[in-house]
Structures are given as structure tokens and as C-alpha cells.
Amino acid sequence: MPPTRPSQCLLPRAEPVRVLAVDDQPIVIEVLRRMLASEPAFEFHACGRGGSALEVARSVRPSVILQDLVMEDADGFDLLRAYRMDPALSEVPVVVLSGREDPRDKSRAFAVGVSDYLVKIPDPIELVARVGAHGRSFLARRERDAAFRELASLKSQLEVKNAELERISLADGLTGLANRRRFDEVLDMELRRAYRDRTDLSLVLADVDHFKRFNDRYGHVAGDQCLRRVADALRGAVRRAGDLAARYGGEEFAVVLPSTPLDGARKLAEVIRRGVAELGVAHEASDVARHVTLSLGVASMPPGVGLSARELIERADRGLYAAKRGGRDRHAVGSAADTVVDHQPGARPA
Numbered sequence: 001m002p003p004t005r006p007s008q009c010l011l012p013r014a015e016p017v018r019v020l021a022v023d024d025q026p027i028v029i030e031v032l033r034r035m036l037a038s039e040p041a042f043e044f045h046a047c048g049r050g051g052s053a054l055e056v057a058r059s060v061r062p063s064v065i066l067q068d069l070v071m072e073d074a075d076g077f078d079l080l081r082a083y084r085m086d087p088a089l090s091e092v093p094v095v096v097l098s099g100r101e102d103p104r105d106k107s108r109a110f111a112v113g114v115s116d117y118l119v120k121i122p123d124p125i126e127l128v129a130r131v132g133a134h135g136r137s138f139l140a141r142r143e144r145d146a147a148f149r150e151l152a153s154l155k156s157q158l159e160v161k162n163a164e165l166e167r168i169s170l171a172d173g174l175t176g177l178a179n180r181r182r183f184d185e186v187l188d189m190e191l192r193r194a195y196r197d198r199t200d201l202s203l204v205l206a207d208v209d210h211f212k213r214f215n216d217r218y219g220h221v222a223g224d225q226c227l228r229r230v231a232d233a234l235r236g237a238v239r240r241a242g243d244l245a246a247r248y249g250g251e252e253f254a255v256v257l258p259s260t261p262l263d264g265a266r267k268l269a270e271v272i273r274r275g276v277a278e279l280g281v282a283h284e285a286s287d288v289a290r291h292v293t294l295s296l297g298v299a300s301m302p303p304g305v306g307l308s309a310r311e312l313i314e315r316a317d318r319g320l321y322a323a324k325r326g327g328r329d330r331h332a333v334g335s336a337a338d339t340v341v342d343h344q345p346g347a348r349p350a
Contacts, residue, residue, distance in 0.1 A: 016043040017135030020062035022053040022079070023097065024071040028120065032066060032097075035124045041132065050074025054082050057089055063135040065094045068120070069105060080112045091141065093134040097122070172247040174224055175231035183246035183254055187309045190258045195306050202265030202300040204255040205316040206234070206272060209293045209328040211251035213285035226281055226292060227251060233275040237268065254316075262300035262333065269296045269331040277329070288328045295323040296331035 019042050021032045029046045036042045047056040050071035057065060065083065069076030076096075083089045093115035098105060101119045109117055115134050118127070170182035178186070187203070194201035208214070208230060215223040231247065238245040238255055248254040255272070257265050273294050281292040297320025301307045307315075319334030326332060 015139060017041055017064060017132065017139065018043045018045060018060060018062040019131060019135070020045045020047060020053075020057055020060050020065045021097075022047045022050060022056075022065060022067040022071075024048055024050060024068070024073070028068070028097075031121055032127075035127055036131065039128055039132070042128075042135075050076070050079055053079055054086065054089075057083065057092070058086070061088065062092055063138050064131050065089075065092055066097050066131070067094060069096060069098045069100075069109065077108060077112060080109065080114060084113045091138065093138050095130060095134060172231075175228055175247050177231050177234065177253070178244055178246035180246065180249055183244065183248060183256070184309070186244045186246075187256050187312070190256055191301070191307065191309055191312065194258065194301060194303070198303040199259050200261040200300060200303060201312075202257040202260040202262060202298065203312050203316045204257065204265055204269050204272070204331075205248065205297045205313070205320045206253040206255070206269075206294045207296075207320055207324070208251040209288050209295055209324075210283065210286045214283055214292070217283075217285040229279050229281055230276055230292070230294070233279060234272060237272045237275050260300075261302075262298065265298045265300055266331065266333065269298050272296065273329065273331060293329035295320060295328045297321070297323060297334050298331055299334045 019036060021029055021044070023029055023032075023046075026048060029048060033044050033046065036044050045056070045060045045062065047053045050068075051073040053067070053074065067076060067079065080094060080096075083092065083094060094113070095116040095118060096109050096114050097118055097120040098109075099120055106117050116130055118130065122130075170179060170185075171177070172179040190201055193199075208226070211223065211226075214226060218226075227247075230253065231245075234245040234253055234255065240257075242258045243260075244256040246254045246256070255268070257268065260268075273296055276292060276294045277289070279292065282290065283292045284290060286293065297316040297318065299312055299315035299319060301312055315334035317334065319332040322332035322334070323330050
């Protein structure tokens with residue numbers, strides 16, 4: 001039965017196994033070249049000077065290094081240590097080809113990180129098998145590490161995209177403010193926090209006066225632009241990091257104000273009302289003013305009082321209704337009952 005050819009032991013790879021032979025004896029280099037020439041998976045390189053081996057290895061970037069330990073211009077053990085200290089070569093397998101089979105040499109060689117030790121000149125089949133095994137292992141590790149790095153990069157990109165998607169999913173597409181979903185989440189969270197910590201929590205609801213008339217007069221494109229400008233006014237007025245300005249729905253907006261008593265919420269409502277009025281957005285179809293105005297409802301949960309989100313919203317909504325009933329372009333405070341305290345524009349809250 002004919003012997004198995006060395007090439008039959010290797011799996012084909014897109015990238016060749018680059019072999020760098022380091023030996024100051026030309027005859028040894030030539031013998032190694034011929035031994036490995038029949039294997040198409042190998043790409044053979046040689047260095048005849050130990051003193052140049054490190055530089056050549058950096059240039060070739062081999063998959064396997066075959067090296068003698070005794071050379072005229074370099075100490076083989078020092079060269080092995082240099083490979084292991086070089087970031088580009090530290091993981092490259094080194095197969096020692098030595099003329100001596102001294103156990104002490106083998107021990108020293110393995111101590112500095114060689115992968116294999118052969119006494120030259122080895123059998124061709126054994127040499128091809130060992131070089132192939134070390135080379136394939138090195139390439140596989142490198143591909144695995146590259147895949148892990150790529151995976152880590154993709155994971156990082158995915159986390160960024162997911163965070164952006166989460167941000168988008170919680171933002172109103174037209175105004176960029178928090179959307180209704182985010183408003184509901186934050187209000188529920190802040191209600192529980194306020195009750196637990198015994199702090200104030202206030203809510204402001206705002207509605208653009210006669211917005212349907214605005215759309216009928218100027219068109220929906222202008223209506224969208226109007227809502228964006230109102231949102232900008234809210235964004236400019238609500239400055240604290242813990243506060244939340246949201247688009248509640250349609251032409252309605254809401255502001256959640258943690259750790260804010262009723263008086264502070266009323267003052268902010270006036271700031272918002274004046275800010276929108278000062279935009280000067282024309283609204284000739286309004287019977288309130290010649291510019292866009294807001295009506296606002298304010299409600300507050302004092303420390304230690306447990307209210308549901310629905311109850312607090314209903315209180316603010318009662319205030320909003322009262323503001324509209326009282327002439328619009330103003331804010332009013334919604335109470336637990338149906339009675340409200342109405343506040344004219346510019347009036348100082350009692």
C-alpha cells in the first residue's frame with residue numbers, strides 16, 4: 001500500500017500557512033524548502049541570518065517559524081524570547097530545528113515558549129504534519145480572535161442602535177418631546193417615588209387654543225410647524241434634569257414636575273404660557289388673540305397623599321377645562337373636587 005502523501009493530511013485554506021525558516025546553513029534552508037515545496041498550502045520564506053530574523057519575521061508575518069538554536073550571529077534562545085516579547089509575533093508558533101537532542105536544551109526551549117522541538121533533519125512527512133498542525137492552529141486562533149473582535153464590535157454597535165431605537169420609541173416623532181408612552185411610564189414612576197419619599201409631585205397639562213381653527217385656516221403643514229414651535233417653548237421652559245415635557249396627544253402637552261409643590265408648578269405654567277405667546281405665531285382664526293395661545297391646567301400631589309396617575313391627570317384636566325371656560329390663554333388649578341382656582345394672565349397666584 002503506497003504511503004499517504006503529506007498533503008492529504010491538510011485541509012485546504014484560503015490563506016496559506018506562511019513558513020519562515022531561520023538557519024544560517026544554506027543547505028538546511030534548501031532541504032526544508034524542498035521538503036515543504038510539494039505542499040500547496042505552504043508559502044515558504046527563509047532567513048539565513050539570526051541577527052535579521054526578527055526584522056524578517058515582522059515583514060513576513062509567518063504562521064509558523066522553523067528555527068535553529070545555534071547560529072553564528074545570534075543566540076537562538078535570545079531570539080525565541082524576542083519573538084515572545086514582540087506584539088506582532090508573540091502568538092506565532094515556533095518549531096525548533098536543532099542538531100542536538102539534549103533534554104536540557106528542550107527544557108529551556110519550552111520554557112521560553114516554543115511550540116515544538118525537532119532534531120534536524122526530520123522526516124518529511126513528520127515535518128509537514130507538524131508544521132501544518134501548528135500553522136492551521138495559529139490561523140484558526142487568529143480567525144477566532146478576529147471573529148470575537150468583530151462580534152464585540154457588532155455587539156457594541158447593536159447596543160448603540162438599540163439605545164437609539166429605545167430613545168426613538170419614547171420620543172414623539174413630530175416634536176421630539178417624550179411621547180405618551182414615556183409620559184405614562186415617568187408619571188407612574190414619579191408618583192410611586194413621591195409617595196415613598198413623601199415629596200411633592202406636580203403635573204401641568206397644556207392645550208393649544210383653537211387649534212382646529214388654526215389647521216382649517218393655515219393647513220396641517222403649518223399646524224405641525226406650530227406644534228413644533230410650542231414644543232420648543234416647553235423645552236426651553238422645562239430646564240431641570242428630572243422634569244419631563246411630553247406631547248400628551250394631538251395639540252395637548254404635559255409636564256411632570258417631581259419635587260415641585262403647587263406654587264412652583266403654577267409659576268412654571270405661567271412661564272410656559274408667556275413663552276408660547278411671545279413666539280408670536282399668527283392665529284387670526286382665534287377669538288382669544290391674534291397669535292397662538294395656550295390654556296393650562298395644574299395639579300399637585302402633596303407629600304404623603306397617595307394618588308393614582310388617573311386621579312392626578314383628572315385634577316390637571318379639570319384645571320385645563322376651567323382655564324378654557326374662563327377665557328383661555330391662562331392657567332387654572334384643578335382640585336380634588338370639581339371646583340378650581342382660576343388665574344388670569346399675568347395675575348400673581350394667591
